Every structure is written in structure tokens, then in C-alpha cells.
Amino acid sequence: MSKQVVVVGGGVIGLLTAFNLAASVDQVVICDQGEVGRESSWAGGGIVSPLYPWRYSPAVTALAHWSQDFYPQLGERLFASTGLDPEVHTTGLYWLDLDDQAQALAWASREQRPLSAVDISAVYDAVPVLGPGFERALYMEGVANVRNPRLVKSLKAALLALPNVSVREHCQITGFVQQDGRIVGVSTAEGELAADEVVLSAGAWSGELLRHLGLELPVEPVKGQMILFKCAEDFLPSMVLAKGRYAIPRRDGHILVGxxxxxxxxxxxxTDQALASLKASAVDLLPGLDGAPVVAHWAGLRPGSPEGVPFIGPVPGFDGLWLNCGHYRNGLVLAPASCQLLADLLNGAEPIIDPAPYAPHGRLG
Structure with missing residues (x-):
């Protein structure tokens, strides 16, 4: 078994990859160009479901289902060991006035997921702050959201408590070290860092790093902007999504709109343009937010990939190099399954799901 693994990128994917590998290798080193978890992991909404799960391939569905079932115990385990609660908050999710409602219901029946049509009057009873004019709704019970900045803090604390894990922040990776056709480490501004295995989990920056090896990874940055309101704790009892925009309630009354x-x-x-657009969507969805102060407005970069299918597995032609990246809009949703699958493959264990759809082989330029 590998003695030392270097994980490049300290977002949720990189942190959870390191967490899963720590029990089976001698040493794990996480390198991040900034502070861990401060990119898309920090910026996202944290809904533990793809926004429109029926629009994705079975490959994304398989990862999502495994992760959704695993998240509650992950949250409890991290809270118990660190005292930092990731706040896995189960609220359910309403989709309003979908154009492809029939497709969604067919998917739910096929996948045996608890998604169903509900009478719009029942939705207004359950979510009285909802704006007027909506006519149709679907609801999935059991959908949670995780407070992603707190998940990052909790994961970091859990890793720092492990004697065989080190976290190197502000550590810029400038390339890969090769020897006899194998990747044996990474180059940093402070020198080379040796490794038996290297896992690239650098989100939107993964493609830039692979170009050092002459490889083209179809992962590109896709900017997303969000705003945050503060309301009473009981203002919004459930997540709601309409016209491509969503509102997510946190336990303390913060409402995230993106x-x-x-x-x-x-x-x-x-940008001011995005701020105005997000405010308009927020008020259309929840008129009670009109005039409420926006307490934060930020942007992040998603690792956009074809059809949102991540790259998980060994890089052909470069023994010792592994990918766990390209999760696009679903990094937080898919993280538990993706990182367990990567650990299974690297350790030679039986994989939790079929790894073939995510294999880098045949998908790199």
C-alpha cells in the first residue's frame, strides 16, 4: 500500500478524499493554493441534491443517491469528533412550475425516490411566505442542505486532529515530478514534495495543472453568484426552487438565494447586475424579502465538466496520478460517494459503485 499520498486541492472533494485515505495510508499531505475550502466549496448553496436530478445521467444519479443517504451520518461523525456542526438540515424541497414535471415524476418512479406532485394550495399552506401565481409543484421529502462553510471547517479540524495528515495552505503546485514514466510527487514554490500517489482535486483549476503533462481535461471555471438575507428563524420552512433560482433556509434564519x-x-x-437579478428572483419567490438587507453577496467558480460527470480514477499513461474533479454544480452533493470511490480504487478495494462512467480513460485530450 502507498506510504504517502499528496492531495492537490483542499476543497470539500480534496478534504474528504484525504479523510477517507488517512485510515489506509501512512501519510496524507493536502496542498491548496489558498486557504482550504475557500473556493466553490465555500461559495455553493449546499443542497444535498442536484437541482434537477432527473436531468442528469445515471452516473450522476448513482453518486447522488449514495451521498444523500450517507450525509446525515457524516455530519454526526464530524460534529462528534470536532464539536463543529456542519448543520445537515433536512427541510425537503419544492420545485414550482416545472416544464418537465412528467419527466421528473417518471424518473422518481424509476429510481424509487420520494418525489411527488402536490396540490399548490397545500404548498401555500406549508410555505405561506411563497410568492403568488405559482400553479404546480413537486415535493421531495428528506432533502437536506449542509452549511458548507461549516462543513469545510469541521473537515479541516477532523484532519488536523489526525497524526498522519498535514495541511499545507498557500502552497502553489507548479507541476508534477516524473520518474521512469511514473508520477512520484509534485513541484511547489518551496521545492519538490515526494509521493507514492498524487490525487488531483483542484476543482476549476484541475485542467490548468494537467496541462503541465500535455493533457487536456475538459473542466472549465463557471462563475456563480449568490446572495444572503437574514430573517426570522421560522421564516422559510423548506427549500424552494422556481425559474432556475432557489432559496435555502439555514437554521438561524439566514436565507441563501442563488x-x-x-x-x-x-x-x-x-457584479451589480447579478445582485439586481438575484434580488428580483428572491422577491418574486419570497415577497417578504423585499427590503430585507442583503448581508452578503459573493461569487465562486464551479468546475464545469461535460454533462456534470466527474473524473474519478487513475490517469492513463501516468501511473501514480489520480483524478477526483469536475463535479460542476454538484461537488457538495456528490462528495461522499466520489471520495469513497476514489479511496476504493486507490486502495484496490471493491468499489461502492461501478467506476466505469467516471474513469479518465478515453475522456482526456
Whole structure:
């Protein structure tokens, strides 16, 4: 078994990869170009479901189902060991006025998921702050959201408590070290860092790093902007989604509204145009937010990939190099399954699900 693993990228995918590998290898080193978890993991909404799960391939569905079932115990385990609660908050989710409602219901029946049509009057009874004019609704019970900044803090604390894990922040990776056709480490501004295995989990920056090896990874940054309101703790009892925008209630009354989809390279600057658009969507969905102060407005970069199917597994032609990246809008949703699958493959264990759809082989340029 490998003695030392270097994980490149300290978002939720990288942190949870390291957490899963720590029990089976001698040493895990996490390197991040900034502070761990401060990119898309920090910026996302944290809904523990793809926004429209029926629109994704079976590959995404398989990861999502495994992760959704696992999240509550992950939250409890991290809270118990660190005292930092990731706040896995089960509220259920309403979809309003979908164009593809029939497709959604057919998917739910096929996948045996608890998604059903509900009378709109029942929705207004359950969510009285909902805006007027909606006519149809679907509801899935049991859908949770996780408070992603707290999940990151909890994961980091859990890792720092492990004697065989080290976290190197502000550690810029400048390339890979090769020897006899194998990847044996990474190059950093402070010198080379040796490894038996290297796992690339650098989100939207993964493609940039793979170019050092002459490989083209179809992962690109896709900007998303969000806003945050503060309301009474009981203002919004459930997550709601309409016209491509969603509102997520946190336990303390914060309401997160998102998000935009923008192809703007690596620019993370929040814009007034997006702020106005998000405010308008928020008030359309929940009129009680009109006039409520926006306590935060931020942007993050999602690792956009074809059809949102992540790359998980060994890189052909470069023994010792593994990918766990390209989760697009579903990094938080898919993290538990993705990171367990990567650990299974690296350890030579029986994989939790069929790894073939995620294999980098045949998918890199």
C-alpha cells in the first residue's frame, strides 16, 4: 500500500478524499493554493441534491443517491469528533412550475425516490411566505442542505486532529515530478514534495495543472453568484426552487438565494447586475424579502465538466496520478460517494459503485 499520498486541492472533494485515505495510508499531505475550502466549496448553496436530478445521467444519479443517504451520518461523525456542526438540515424541497414535471415524476418512479406532485394550495399552506401565481409543484421529502462553510471547517479540524495528515495552505503546485514514466510527487514554490500517489482535486483549476503533462481535461471555471438575507428563524420552512433560482433556509434564519451561471474565466468579482437579478428572483419567490438587507453577496467558480460527470480514477499513461474533479454544480452533493470511490480504487478495494462512467480513460485530450 502507498506510504504517502499528496492531495492537490483542499476543497470539500480534496478534504474528504484525504479523510477517507488517512485510515489506509501512512501519510496524507493536502496542498491548496489558498486557504482550504475557500473556493466553490465555500461559495455553493449546499443542497444535498442536484437541482434537477432527473436531468442528469445515471452516473450522476448513482453518486447522488449514495451521498444523500450517507450525509446525515457524516455530519454526526464530524460534529462528534470536532464539536463543529456542519448543520445537515433536512427541510425537503419544492420545485414550482416545472416544464418537465412528467419527466421528473417518471424518473422518481424509476429510481424509487420520494418525489411527488402536490396540490399548490397545500404548498401555500406549508410555505405561506411563497410568492403568488405559482400553479404546480413537486415535493421531495428528506432533502437536506449542509452549511458548507461549516462543513469545510469541521473537515479541516477532523484532519488536523489526525497524526498522519498535514495541511499545507498557500502552497502553489507548479507541476508534477516524473520518474521512469511514473508520477512520484509534485513541484511547489518551496521545492519538490515526494509521493507514492498524487490525487488531483483542484476543482476549476484541475485542467490548468494537467496541462503541465500535455493533457487536456475538459473542466472549465463557471462563475456563480449568490446572495444572503437574514430573517426570522421560522421564516422559510423548506427549500424552494422556481425559474432556475432557489432559496435555502439555514437554521438561524439566514436565507441563501442563488445562483447565476456565467462563463467569465477565472474572474470571481461579484457584479451589480447579478445582485439586481438575484434580488428580483428572491422577491418574486419570497415577497417578504423585499427590503430585507442583503448581508452578503459573493461569487465562486464551479468546475464545469461535460454533462456534470466527474473524473474519478487513475490517469492513463501516468501511473501514480489520480483524478477526483469536475463535479460542476454538484461537488457538495456528490462528495461522499466520489471520495469513497476514489479511496476504493486507490486502495484496490471493491468499489461502492461501478467506476466505469467516471474513469479518465478515453475522456482526456
Amino acid at each position: 445562483s447565476t451561471l456565467e462563463h467569465a474565466g477565472y474572474d470571481k468579482t461579484p
